[in-house]
Amino acid sequence: MDRMPGWADAVLVPLISLLLAAILSALVILAIGENPIDALQLMVEGTLMRSAGWGYMLYYATNFMFTGLAVAVAFHARLFNIGGEGQAMIGGLGVALVCLYIPFPHWTLALLGATAGAIVFGAAWALIPAYLQAKRGSHIVITTIMFNFIAAALLNYVLVNLLKPVGAMDPASATFPATTHLPSFQDMFATADTPLFRGSPANVSFFLALAACVVVWLLIWRTRLGYEIRSQGFSESAAKYAGISPVRVIVIAMLISGGLAGMMAINTTQGEAERLILNMTEGAGFIGIAVALMGRNHPFGIFLAAMLFGFLYQGGAELALWTNIPRELITVIQALVILFTGALDNMVRMPLERVFLGLRRRDAR
Amino acid sequence: MDFLTLIQVLDSTVRLATPLLLACLAGLFSERSGIIDIGLEGKMLAAAFFSAAIAYVSGSVWMGLLAGIAASMAFSFIHGLASITFRGNQLISGVALNFLASGVTVLIAQDWFGQGGRTPSLLAGGRFEPITLPFAEALRDVPVLGPLYYELISGHTILVYVAFLMVPLTWWVLFQTRFGLRLRAVGEAPEAVDTAGVSVVGLRFAAIVIAGVLCGLAGSYLSTGLQAGFVREMTAGRGYIALAALIFAKWRPWYALWACLLFGLLQAVALRYQNIDLGAFVIPVQVMDALPYILTVVILAGFVGRAIPPRAGGEPYVKER
Known part of the structure; x- marks a missing residue:
């Protein structure tokens, strides 16, 4: 077989791609007259050396796990869902409606209700693009991009015209009732003597994200549906021949994807802001693409990639605070990661394959 | 709505349609050659910044224009490297x-x-100054035609006229020249082009270079024509609207002109009126914002005529061995 070993494909290629992205990012920092080593040190100190930094990092990572899983599930069916951003926005609407209009006695019930709201609304927003792709062959990438913009306009309309409390200025809903408050890490882990995670937004939905990773792993590799999704991804004609309906698989995979993207709203809307705000997604829907690509569409990889991006996000905020490096540096890093792990994959893979083939030939001799 | 208001809205439509049209034609060249380009937005944004920055530093808008085109072409080149040379995923790129x-x-x-x-x-x-066409001042007071000529046709920057001239030029290049025939062929059946001994890679790179130039013009117009300077995210989704217009136009130049004018009109109306009161009900401004995207989805769904993209779009070409 003219192929390189599995471990090299799964670990070495993404690592080298990541390294290339890191080197270019360092060059960018150098170009704007800052020291990359100092910058990294500042990021590590601001994120990993204090518990509030961890609190922010895990908060961001929660978002990225949900959106990364959303992109990955669709990728397994060979669908590129760029609509995570829009699905998360509408998921946020679901969370807000549930939290505002259903009187919950306790946060555990509120969490269940909000999860259901997020999944139903997020999935519903993915339904039309999924249906159009499955039935009418409209390209899912284009339709989901369009649905992102439509979602933004819809959210804007709902907030300004319907949900905004009378007399309020900023386009945001009323604050949710206190019983829907999710315990933050500070509530859970800080005691009077050890003030851990002070003021940081990480909350119980982090564990929900971890659970989602496990569930997605089970779904993709341990269930019949997961098998069907992967078959569809490998070869639609083969899957069809095996009696798997492409329409059904495309729609279900996109519904799961939309539901997962919607779930990130639990973290930002119910967990952090405790009201629905206009910019509730914070671009996390798009970062899901980078996270899924880097994590090789595997939940464990996605967990690691989400943590890395959580670190970059919090570290980027520290840099913006203490140096002249704007937060947009993180957007550049994100772009480079997507470019190298997604689009320029072959640039790393081809030479690496050649190296491995060369080694094998020498062994054979 | 009186006549003068109508003229003003149409005038604003022309202005707002210009960047859409240039970007849309850029996408047209690229996608006709089989390279899907959702990076129109990014190329425009890069061009907008470098145009404004270099125009400010050098004091010459023409230097700015060149810098904008160069920046856009650099992005095109990365896209080509990823999607043509290394056969990566064009969407992700x-x-x-x-x-x-x-x-x-x-x-x-x-x-x-x-x-x-x-x-x-x-x-x-x-920055680019408005050009007053000949006789515009003299004809200004002629009823109906005067304002039409003075306000609507005259008084735009050079890039507006360039954009509108690009439509027949694009049509001519794509449908009347050998290069155009090959370019369209490479987007439909690259294996046939390859068999005929024409370089698939070369043609596709040529197409994205043209796309780079056109996106450069579009971005440059945004920051040096439409507005005076660059602000962050100033493209504001125009690249995606151009993409929508391209689908709306079914990948054809003249249809692209009408699609871009339609979407430009929607933007102009949204800009001028915010919420539109029709007496019985009010159309909120968000509907106008979302309308280009909704229309595109309807077209994509195939309910109003079918939009069939170039057959080889999005697929890297691998020569058989």
């Missing part, structure tokens, strides 16, 4: 380039000018 532009422009703007990710306002000489 486009997404990456959009993020790269969005980050890099603010990063460099902050480093060079320190004004929170924008360029200083451009003074005269640093």
Whole structure:
């Protein structure tokens, strides 16, 4: 077989791609007259050396796990869902409606209700693009991009015209009732003597994200549906021949994807802001693409990639605070990661394959 | 609505349709050759920044224009490297380039000018001035035709006229020249083009270079024609609207003109009226914002005529061995 070993494909290629992205990012920092080593040190100190930094990092990572899983599930069916951003926005609407209009006695019930709201609304927003792709062959990438913009306009309309409390200025809903408050890490882990995670937004939905990773792993590799999704991804004609309906698989995979993207709203809307705000997604829907690509569409990889991006996000905020490096540096890093792990994959893979083939030939001799 | 208001709305439509049209034609060349380009937005943004920045530093808008085109072409080249040379995923490459532009422009703007990710306002000489066509002043007072000529047709910057001239030029290049025939062929059946002994890679690179130039013009117009300077995210989704217009136009140049004018009109109306009161009910401004995207989805769904993209679009060409 003219192929390189599995471990090299799964670990070495993404690592080298990541390294290339890191080197270019360092060059960018150098170009704007800052020291990359100092910058990294500042990021590590601001994120990993204090518990509030961890609190922010895990908060961001929660978002990225949900959106990364959303992109990955669709990728397994060979669908590129760029609509995570829009699905998360509408998921946020679901969370807000549930939290505002259903009187919950306790946060555990509120969490269940909000999860259901997020999944139903997020999935519903993915339904039309999924249906159009499955039935009418409209390209899912284009339709989901369009649905992102439509979602933004819809959210804007709902907030300004319907949900905004009378007399309020900023386009945001009323604050949710206190019983829907999710315990933050500070509530859970800080005691009077050890003030851990002070003021940081990480909350119980982090564990929900971890659970989602496990569930997605089970779904993709341990269930019949997961098998069907992967078959569809490998070869639609083969899957069809095996009696798997492409329409059904495309729609279900996109519904799961939309539901997962919607779930990130639990973290930002119910967990952090405790009201629905206009910019509730914070671009996390798009970062899901980078996270899924880097994590090789595997939940464990996605967990690691989400943590890395959580670190970059919090570290980027520290840099913006203490140096002249704007937060947009993180957007550049994100772009480079997507470019190298997604689009320029072959640039790393081809030479690496050649190296491995060369080694094998020498062994054979 | 009186006549003068109508003229003003149409005038604003022409202005707002110009960047859409240039970007849409860029996408047309690229996608006709089989390279899907969702990085139009990023290329425009990069061009907008470098045009404004260089025009400010050098004081010459023409230097700015060149810099904008160069920046856009650099992005095109990365896209070509990823999607043609290394046969990567064209969609992912486009997404990456959009993020790269969005980050890099603010990063460099902050480093060079320190004004929170924008360029200083451009003074005269640093931006394109409106051109008054011959006899416009003289004919101004002629009823109906006078204002039409003076307000609507005359008084735009050079790039507006260039954009509109690009439509027949694009049609001519694509449908009347050998190069155009080959370019369209490479987007439908690259294996046939390859068999005929014409370089698939060469043609596709040529197409994305043209796309780079057109996106450069579009971005440059945004920051040196439509507005006087660069602000962060100033493309504001225009690249995606251009993409929508391209689908709406079914990948044809003349249809692209009408699609872009329609979407430009929607933007102009949304800009001028906010919420539209029709007496019985009010159309909120958000509906106008979302309408281009909704229309595109309807077209994509195939309910109003079918939009069939070039057959080989999005697939890297691998020569059989």
